[in-house]
Amino acid sequence: MKVVVVGLGLIGGSAALKLRQTGFATDLVGVDRNDKNADKAVELGLVDNISDLSVVAEAELVLLAIPVTSMEAVLPSILDQIGEQTTVLDLGSTKERIALAVKGHDKRSQFVAGHPIAGTENSGPEAAFAELFEGKTGILCDVEESSKSALSISRDCFNHLGMHLIEMDSKEHDRHIAYVSHISHISSFVLGQTVLEIEKDEASIFNMAGSGFESTVRLAKSSPEMWAPIFKQNKTHISSALEAYIDNLARFKKMIDASDEVDLIKTMREANDIRRVLDGINGKAKNKQLV
């Protein structure tokens, strides 16, 4: 199958590697507005060659792995240019605005809104690796808007990447993902920022950092260019999730200020229940596919 990958970073590059490895893609063309990334992607063997966007006319599958605001801007014109047999699958982290951008488009049914719940704190073509998606969840949104053949190719693609699939409405997606992904990233970025501010006066502080600190600030290494558009596109849901988080932090701080050990222990016991959720995440890879 001829696959065009638009955006040759961690996500697009990793998908390209895996789809070639499994034989799903026999012909891989890359598109990236950053020439250095494009050259690097060819050098690393992620794609066979580089083209401009017009190449989507000949593709069987176009994978979109660019920042979500660029996606919103460019997707309608990509649909204008595709052939009758082309499927376009996006891999972005927000879905509602993308859905609006193509609503009513003549070729809407050739588009599938996807979100692979996979990533690392690293970015760019050098960060790509074939196993990124293995055992992770792949979400398909608003499937009733896509044609059977476009859905079939997209499911096949996610299966070849090693993901198990779930389906949901794009609004529901954006509301939930604010809680289980977006505020995790914000809590980590801001924790990194706060501790670095203190470090200016206290040079020795990081001699004392351990694995717990490392775990909570790991995501602060993530790409600002990828995340600012996500925060902007999903701001309504993120804002309310963040408000709840800040309120709970302020309440926790009050308990500490009051040395209220009873309420502190009660709150932490409730939070301990996250163990059940995390065990569920780790068990997911073992479950059979949901779709």
Added chain:
Amino acid sequence: MKVVVVGLGLIGGSAALKLRQTGFATDLVGVDRNDKNADKAVELGLVDNISDLSVVAEAELVLLAIPVTSMEAVLPSILDQIGEQTTVLDLGSTKERIALAVKGHDKRSQFVAGHPIAGTENSGPEAAFAELFEGKTGILCDVEESSKSALSISRDCFNHLGMHLIEMDSKEHDRHIAYVSHISHISSFVLGQTVLEIEKDEASIFNMAGSGFESTVRLAKSSPEMWAPIFKQNKTHISSALEAYIDNLARFKKMIDASDEVDLIKTMREANDIRRVLDGINGKAKNKQLV
């Protein structure tokens, strides 16, 4: 050497395992006010047998690995009971209140205030493993208050556990550790709490959680009984660190509400500098010992 371990959880149990393995401890006695933990520790071979606190009189080294408020309460009476050749080394996460509790005690010089920067989100004797401390930082505080022989035994103990050592003042310790450990735990506990609150209405939300979420909420599995006393003892420093964190989060939320992509990117770029710090943490194990 005859070693008494008071508190047979993750920290005390792991130290016991490693000190036996390296031959540092030839005779290991455990003390725990929880009979179930005590029995389990013998069953798991963490210690040879169980005794009450009076056993400290015969010990060459007493390791204290109990919640920090219990430590503060019990440490003076332990010092009252020890023999002339006994060294007491505590392994708690706060140091200033412990230092005050023994200030002016006749046997102050036989006590060494330590803090191994090591732990996991698991607790209890079953969570213990010999390699917990390997390559981690061991902090010794207020060393000028301890005798040469007590310091020598304590350094030897930390070296046998596999740690590299740094020294600092107990006040400085508590101020810094609030930033690089205590607010990491709070950010994680409260993130877990916030997402669980939403889950009540949105049962499917955790199908969507990925490794980023897992990383930031891992510490929310930690023991409330261990952490409430730490938050209480270090509340002044934690409160100001937490205030800075909440202020920065509120500022970040404002940028999102205003779709201020420029300032969002600027803030995240600054936070990206945490990569330098984390590379430093991972490089530490390779460095030669600092003390």
